[in-house]
């Protein structure tokens with residue numbers, strides 16, 4: 001008997017070991033696969049090293065770069081004397097043309113072709129907007145020379161290759177740097193990049209001798225400040241990414257991987273990959289791996305991480321990794337790994353209302369209102385704003401195709417009366433769930449022709465809105481430059497614009513947890529077309545009802561049966 | 576009295592029975608949390624345990640099927656309708672009169688006819704339903720490798736799995752209750768623990 005008992009115990013112990021050994025997990029860490037361990041990734045030259053760190057030339061010794069340079073075009077000419085094709089290459093890119101062909105929708109898009117919900121359009125405002133164009137050659141504030149009419153020597157090499165951070169393009173100089181002392185327009189210090197009332201001329205030779213591969217500061221100089229200020233436009237791009245912590249962005253982490261932008265936005269022949277106008281992600285086709293024959297520079301997460309990025313070694317970790325990998329079919333990496341945007345302490349503009357613009361302070365300057373956090377919630381020049389930080393994205397099905405409203409297209413307000421500047425396409429069949437910043441505006445449109453107006457917002461002429469605060473004049477001037485008819489009647493219409501979120505990738509410990517979506521009223525509450533365990537809206541109500549009923553009836557049955565037995569038994573006992 | 580004892584359940588059978596009981600109850604507990612019926616362990620933990628337990632149960636079943644066939648015990652599940660009416664009468668009327676069960680267990684025929692039908696339902700319907708849908712659910716991301724994605728939807732598979740889970744819950748409730756219908760309320764349970772069935776006391 002004792003022996004039998006012992007072996008019985010042994011059986012159970014064996015079973016317990018079998019079961020528990022399955023559960024032998026110390027820490028649940030699922031690792032993301034990268035194509036190579038961080039140490040072996042070849043990073044481009046450090047920001048302060050000369051171009052071609054791995055090749056023997058040192059630009060600081062080059063005769064051609066000793067100067068003195070009296071005009072920025074002279075620097076470009078010097079660059080092109082060795083880099084013979086660079087000028088043509090740049091001039092063929094979006095950075096020069098402001099145009100992009102979208103093969104998916106067969107549309108010519110790009111900054112100069114479509115609207116946006118920020119300053120609406122560069123058309124008629126070029127002399128201001130070209131502060132972020134890779135070119136020179138239009139220094140008269142009133143006269144814009146189309147890019148097609150410019151020459152190779154007018155390509156701006158320095159804006160991308162400067163390492164001194166002294167180089168700066170000036171507004172109303174057509175994107176030239178200051179070659180003499182110039183005065184800062186009141187209220188415009190941020191665009192001039194100084195807090196002084198003037199800007200001193202630059203020593204271009206000194207800058208030219210220190211050129212190198214672009215760093216985050218070069219790209220960020222324009223891309224962090226889109227929409228008229230730090231962090232305003234994108235929400236996932238702002239100056240906090242110059243030296244980000246691991247917490248803010250695991251790839252750009254200044255003390256860690258410290259990736260420059262082109263680590264993901266692989267560049268060949270000056271063509272930088274990955275653009276809002278040419279989105280590489282194509283969920284239907286699966287991952288485009290880095291270096292693949294077709295579009296080998298694609299800037300997608302999977303290009304490095306593949307379609308099954310989660311890996312785990314121990315049993316539990318492996319199981320979690322496998323479960324997570326089932327998600328990549330329907331969910332973009334960004335959805336879980338960028339849980340919020342504008343996390344670097346810089347707020348982003350979520351809503352802009354042009355209709356309120358034009359109010360002046362008692363002293364005659366444009367009225368400025370700030371909230372308690374010091375954020376500008378009203379500016380007479382632009383209207384009123386709502387800001388957001390640590391913003392939870394909005395989620396939509398997206399297949400990588402955006403259909404843009406071309407300048408001059410008729411508006412088609414949705415059922416809420418909102419006009420989409422760019423419509424995103426995608427269904428559960430061909431897309432993935434993607435995080436977006438949706439920026440909203442209330443902007444002027446021609447009430448008769450039913451087009452969003454182009455208007456002359458920035459300039460020193462009396463037609464510009466910043467000078468006269470007169471919509472009628474600003475619109476008339478803008479529409480003329482855009483070659484569009486204007487009826488003379490305008491009103492304001494709500495607009496929205498989708499910004500796919502792709503930067504500020506958080507550490508994996510901060511990625512969305514399962515239960516943030518797998519719950520009623522979770523992050524993806526508004527997403528239909530996908531079955532998510534734990535959401536009662538995905539349940540079949542008849543199965544739930546019949547199932548529950550069967551369970552309740554069974555319980556009731558056994559309870560009643562048992563009760564009768566007890567009663568009978570008690571009666572028998574007392575007899 | 577001890578002369579009337581019969582050795583009904585062998586050691587492996589008892590091990591299999593109890594571990595399966597624990598695992599199935601745990602599957603129900605974690606499964607309905609995954610389903611969203613309540614929030615106790617947390618969704619992630621529930622998913623992790625549910626999947627692990629599924630594999631454990633699968634292993635257990637593999638051994639058990641092997642055992643059933645090598646020992647010939649599988650014949651215990653061959654259904655019969657003989658005496659089903661007597662069993663129904665027993666459970667609905669005679670049991671209250673404290674009459675003995677019309678079915679005498681022997682080691683060759685351990686289950687009464689009603690039990691056999693119930694177990695057959697579990698074996699032939701509920702288990703395949705849960706297993707089939709559970710495995711499909713588990714290998715959801717590989718569907719396209721086998722061309723299954725054209726025919727299946729996760730929603731449909733989850734529906735079948737949930738339906739199976741409700742059936743299993745009903746079975747477990749009824750089953751647990753019926754264990755109390757031996758000559759004493761704990762008699763059946765004791766038998767399943769020790770393997771020995773006492774002859775019924777006449778009292």
Ligand code: HEM
Pocket residue numbers: 323533534599602603605606607609610611621622623625626629630632705706708709710712713733734736737739740743
């Ligand atoms: C007595 C046995 C079982 C019961 C009662 C049960 C119950 C459930 C329930 C109620 C759900 C939630 C379904 C939903 O809302 O979508 C679920 C999910 C699931 N079950 Fe089961 N199940 C059992 C066995 C199994 C087995 C044997 C497998 C695999 C072979 C399995 C695999 C899964 C999977 C993969 C899920 C989805 C969640 C996850 O990944 O864990 N289940 N189960």
